[in-house]
Every structure is written in C-alpha cells, then in structure tokens.
Amino acid sequence: MIQTQALLQLLQLTxxxxxxxxxxxxxxxxxxxQSDAVSDLPSLEHWLTQELRYGxxxxxxxxxxxxxxxxxxxxxxxxxxxxxxxxxxxTEEMREQSWQMGRSLTRLLLQLQSExxxxxxxxxxxxxxxxAFAIAAQHWQIDPRTAVLGYLHSWVANLVNAGxxxxxxxxxxxxxxxxxxxxxxEKTVDAILQQTEDELWNCNxxxxxxxxxxxxxxxxxxxx
Amino acid sequence: xxxxxxxxxxxxxxxxxxxxxxxxCHTVLLHTAGGIxxxxxxxxxxxxxxxxxxxxxxxxxxxxxxSSGAEATQTVQIHLAAGACLEWLPQEAIVxxxxxxxxxxxxxxxxxxxxxxxxxxxxxxTARGEKFLGGEWRSRTQVWQQGxxxxxxxxxxxxxxxxxxxxxxLAECPVIGSFALIGQTVSPELVSQIRSLFPLAAxxxxxxxxxxxxxxxxxxxxxxxxxxxxxxxxxxxxxRQWFTQVWNLLRPIYLGRxxxxxxxxxx
Numbered sequence: 001m002i003q004t005q006a007l008l009q010l011l012q013l014t015x016x017x018x019x020x021x022x023x024x025x026x027x028x029x030x031x032x033x034q035s036d037a038v039s040d041l042p043s044l045e046h047w048l049t050q051e052l053r054y055g056x057x058x059x060x061x062x063x064x065x066x067x068x069x070x071x072x073x074x075x076x077x078x079x080x081x082x083x084x085x086x087x088x089x090x091t092e093e094m095r096e097q098s099w100q101m102g103r104s105l106t107r108l109l110l111q112l113q114s115e116x117x118x119x120x121x122x123x124x125x126x127x128x129x130x131x132a133f134a135i136a137a138q139h140w141q142i143d144p145r146t147a148v149l150g151y152l153h154s155w156v157a158n159l160v161n162a163g164x165x166x167x168x169x170x171x172x173x174x175x176x177x178x179x180x181x182x183x184x185x186e187k188t189v190d191a192i193l194q195q196t197e198d199e200l201w202n203c204n205x206x207x208x209x210x211x212x213x214x215x216x217x218x219x220x221x222x223x224x
Numbered sequence: 225x226x227x228x229x230x231x232x233x234x235x236x237x238x239x240x241x242x243x244x245x246x247x248x249c250h251t252v253l254l255h256t257a258g259g260i261x262x263x264x265x266x267x268x269x270x271x272x273x274x275x276x277x278x279x280x281x282x283x284x285x286x287x288x289x290x291s292s293g294a295e296a297t298q299t300v301q302i303h304l305a306a307g308a309c310l311e312w313l314p315q316e317a318i319v320x321x322x323x324x325x326x327x328x329x330x331x332x333x334x335x336x337x338x339x340x341x342x343x344x345x346x347x348x349x350t351a352r353g354e355k356f357l358g359g360e361w362r363s364r365t366q367v368w369q370q371g372x373x374x375x376x377x378x379x380x381x382x383x384x385x386x387x388x389x390x391x392x393x394l395a396e397c398p399v400i401g402s403f404a405l406i407g408q409t410v411s412p413e414l415v416s417q418i419r420s421l422f423p424l425a426a427x428x429x430x431x432x433x434x435x436x437x438x439x440x441x442x443x444x445x446x447x448x449x450x451x452x453x454x455x456x457x458x459x460x461x462x463x464r465q466w467f468t469q470v471w472n473l474l475r476p477i478y479l480g481r482x483x484x485x486x487x488x489x490x491x
Contacts, residue, residue: 037391050392059378087366087373090452091445201362201380205400205456206392212443212454216419 002146009140010147013133014154016161020104020129022154025097026162026222028210033166034217037210041173044163048156048181052188054203057155059088060130061148062192062200067134068144075122078131085128091211093224101129109136145193152185162222225249227273233257235266238283244484247277252488253314254283262291262324266298272308272337277479279311281486285460286315290322291359298327304337309479312341313471315489316460319361321348321383326362331406333369338407338478340471341365344455344463347381347388350398359383367406374406374449394456397440401455401463403470408478410451418444418453421469442466 002010016023029047032038038047051057063085070077089095106120106127119135120127130151137147157178164174214224226249229237234257240249253268260266272278288296304310312329319325331339343363347356365377387393394400422442440457453470455463472483 032391043391046390047392050386050390054387055392083372084376086448087376088378090375090377090447091443092447093445095448201364201378203380203387203393205394205454206390206441208454209441209443209456212445215415215445 002143003141006140006142006146010137010142010150013136013140013142014150016154016158018105019108020101022101022158023161024222025101025158025224026166026214027094027097027159027224028207028214029159029162030166030220030222031210031214031217033163035210037206038163039167041169041177044160044167044169045177045180048159048177049184051204051207052152052156052181052184055207056088056090056094056202056204057152058188058192059200059202060085060128061152061188062195063088063128064130064134064148064151065144065192067131068138068147071119071135071138075119078119078135079122079124082123082128082131085130086126090208091215093214094211097224098128098130099126102127102132105129105132105136109139113139145189148189148192149185152189156181156185165221226251235268241487243487244481248481248484249276249278250484250486251278251280252283252486253280255286259287259289260296260298260325261289262294262296264296266296268298268300270301270310271303272305272310274305274334275307276305277309279313279484279486281488282314283488284315286317288317288319288323288325290320291324293324295324295326295360297325300327300329302329302331302339304331304333304339306334307336308334309338310340311471312339313486314343316344316346316464318346318349319356319359321354321357322359324360326360327364329363329365331365331367333367333374333407335370336407337369338405339367340405340474340478342401342403342467342471344399344401344460344467346460347383347394347398347400350458356381356388356398357384365402365404367404369407369449375404375447375452377402377404395441397456397458399455399457399460399463401453401460401467403453403455403467404447404450405474405478406447406450408450410446412446414474414477415444415446415451417473418451418470421473422466444470 063081066081109116160174236254238252240251348354362380367375442455444453475483
C-alpha cells in the first residue's frame with residue numbers, strides 16, 4: 001500500500017495543474033480529428049487502446065520504469081534510458097514535447113528539491129518528461145508500479161481532454177471514456193513490469209504519420 | 225573500392241562497379257537461394273574506411289517464405305569511419321503469409337559520417353490476394369554515434385492481428401516503407417520540399433473528397449540528426465518512386481552529387 005505522503009506527492013505530480021504544459025499537446029489527435037480518422041467516442045477509445053497496447057507510450061512507460069530503478073544507484077543507466085527515449089522519438093513534435101515537458105519538470109524539481117541536482121545533472125540535457133517523472137517519483141518514494149500507473153493516468157486523461165475539446169465530446173462522455181480505459185491501463189502496466197529487454201518493440205505507423213502531418217496542419221489548437 | 229570481402233552461401237557480393245567515377249563504389253548483394261526460409265540466419269558486416277563512399281543494393285526483391293515455426297533473421301552491422309557515406313538501398317522485401325522474420329540493422333557513425341537507408345516491405349503476396357494472416361515481422365534499425373543513439377526504430381507486426389487493420393497501425397495497407405538520412409542537419413524547408421514530392425491527398429491533414437483521396441498515406445519529419453519519411457499504402461512501386469525522388473532531392477545536399485540509379489534496378 002502506498003504511503004500517505006507518497007500518494008499525495010503522486011497526485012501533485014500527475015495533476016493537470018503541474019506546470020509542464022501537458023494541456024497544449026494532442027499527440028497527433030488534432031490531425032486525426034481533422035481528417036476524420038477519429039470522430040467520436042468509440043474511435044477515440046480505439047485509438048488510445050491501440051496506443052496503450054502497441055504504441056510508443058508503452059515504450060515510454062518501460063523507460064520510466066528503468067529510470068526509476070536506476071535513479072539513485074546508477075546514473076549511467078539513467079542517462080542511457082534518457083538518450084534511448086530521445087532516439088526513439090520519430091517525429092520532431094513528439095521529441096520537442098517530451099523535451100519541453102521534461103525541462104519544465106526538472107527546473108521545477110530543482111526549485112522544490114535542490115538535493116536532486118546531481119541526478120538531474122547526470123541525466124543530461126535534454127531530459128525527457130518520462131525520465132524527469134521517474135526521478136521525482138523515485139525521490140518521493142512512490143513505488144515503480146504506482147508511479148507508472150500515475151504516469152499513464154495523466155497521459156490518458158490529457159488526451160481524453162484533448163479529444164473532448166477537438167471532436168467535440170461532452171464532459172460526461174470524456175469521464176466515461178476514462179473509466180473504460182482503466183482496465184487497459186492496468187493490463188499495460190502489468191505486462192511491462194514483466195518485460196525483458198528483447199521486448200522493446202512497437203507498432204505505430206498511423207500514429208507516426210498523424211504526428212508528422214500535424215506539423216503542416218492549416219489551423220492548430222495544439223502543439224503536437 | 226572493396227578492400228576485403230568474404231562471403232558464404234547463400235549470400236554473395238557481386239563485383240563492384242563505378243558508374244559515376246572511381247569515388248563511389250556501387251555494390252550489389254545477391255541471395256542465391258531465391259528466398260529466406262524459417263531458421264535462416266543471414267548476417268552482414270560492412271565497414272567503410274574514412275571518406276569512402278558506397279551504395280549498396282540487392283539484385284532482386286527479397287522473399288521471406290512461410291515458416292513452420294522457426295524464425296528467419298537478418299543481421300546487418302555497419303561501421304562508417306569519419307567522413308564516410310553509405311547509401312543502403314535494398315530492393316523491397318515480400319513477406320509471405322505465415323513468415324516469421326526479424327531484421328536487425330545497426331549502424332555506427334564516426335563523426336562526419338552519413339548513413340542513408342530505405343526499407344520497403346510488402347506483407348503478403350497481395351497480387352494473388354494473399355494477406356498477412358499469420359506469422360510475425362520485426363525490424364529494428366539503430367543508428368549510433370560515439371556511444372549515443374541518434375535513431376532507434378523497433379517495429380513489429382503480428383500477422384492477423386488488429387495492428388494490421390487499425391488506423392493506428394497499418395489501416396489495412398499491405399505496404400510499408402521508411403526512408404532515413406542520418407548524420408546531417410536538415411532544415412525544415414527541406415522537409416517541406418520532400419512533402420511536395422508526394423500528392424497532397426496522401427497527407428491525412430488535408431481534407432479532400434474521398435473519391436480523390438489516395439489510399440496511401442505518407443509523412444516526413446526531422447530526426448535529431450537527419451530526417452525520416454514513412455509510407456503506408458498499397459504499392460511498392462509508389463513507395464519506391466517517392467523515396468527515389470526524395471533521394472534525388474537530397475543527394476546533391478549530402479554528397480554533392482546527383483543520383484545515379486544502380487543498373488540492377490533498370491530491368
């Protein structure tokens with residue numbers, strides 16, 4: 001069972017009020033809505049489910065776990081997973097998003113917990129958001145499983161919110177969708193906790209093409 | 225020139241030729257058995273000396289046959305010394321229904337080295353109506369420079385799964401392709417030019433009447449040190465045509481030379 005202080009700190013870390021600007025990113029959803037590939041509740045649910053099963057977010061969650069494990073003991077491994085995640089970002093907007101949010105979080109952490117400075121320095125610049133999140137979670141003694149559940153919850157909540165604004169959907173529909181996605185979030189987390197390194201694969205052709213073409217959308221509300 | 229070459233059946237390296245002068249070595253790889261079967265382990269180890277320029281392609285489309293359970297693998301290790309440039313432009317691969325295939329391509333770039341590569345894959349012999357209903361396809365490309373990864377691309381597909389039909393995955397398109405240039409800084413204007421080489425309808429962001437929309441989709445973007453193009457569609461010829469145009473646009477920039485088509489493609 002998660003300790004009370006750790007739970008409260010996790011809620012702080014996953015809150016939409018965390019000043020990292022998550023709300024300004026749609027991760028390709030804006031392209032998909034404009035081209036009608038995502039147009040209602042079922043198609044948004046399908047998209048997010050596929051991403052959780054096979055997409056890059058799964059690999060991001062694995063990198064978070066690895067970084068959590070390495071944060072205090074092995075700075076070289078921490079920096080390896082940060083570099084790995086940067087190299088995995090196959091579109092410019094997704095890379096910029098991850099770096100900008102990571103930079104915002106590491107700056108905040110340096111203000112809040114200055115003792116984290118050596119770890120943040122060791123991780124190197126630019127620091128990806130999932131890695132910065134892992135550093136904070138490890139420092140606040142949030143166990144790995146809970147940390148990655150929290151991370152995926154804030155990811156999914158942010159994209160559901162983007163979908164509600166873009167499609168648009170009603171607020172209540174958005175809340176329904178979140179509830180529907182929790183079983184998949186749990187499955188993804190339990191599966192990646194048992195990953196071996198040879199299972200670092202993804203399938204995201206539609207996602208990559210949508211994200212690449214977000215760069216040339218005529219009118220945009222979101223930065224990715 | 226090729227300073228050292230050692231091969232073992234069924235892989236062969238044909239005698240190099242120099243259609244664009246002595247500086248660029250064109251080399252053709254040949255798979256003499258006609259196709260890859262379950263259990264095959266192909267491996268290639270390629271080193272380029274400082275400032276060496278080479279283009280490597282294959283003599284024909286690769287075929288990966290249905291497997292009764294064993295995985296076929298192809299492992300390619302490429303080391304490019306300072307200032308070297310390798311163009312890795314194999315002809316397409318046809319992955320039969322039921323094939324279990326994995327390719328690993330690892331590139332080590334010394335400072336100032338450039339790697340350009342493409343990969344075009346058809347899943348199932350679609351001309352005869354075959355779909356990729358069983359088996360597995362994996363392709364991992366990694367490009368490293370001085371101990372740091374510049375690009376890691378681990379892709380997999382499970383035959384008959386929702387990955388092949390979902391819009392998030394292949395959206396029922398049997399052909400996928402990637403083109404990458406790594407080791408050079410690329411301007412956003414260049415990415416725009418690359419996009420303009422493909423009909424606009426293929427970009428999912430453009431709203432076009434469905435009767436005119438190409439069923440193929442493409443995208444292009446910048447990588448940390450280079451660029452990436454993706455194709456998801458129905459035609460290996462269409463993918464190859466776009467990639468060739470992209471190559472045509474880029475080659476004067478990264479090599480200061482115009483494109484010289486390998487003669488083995490002109491059949």
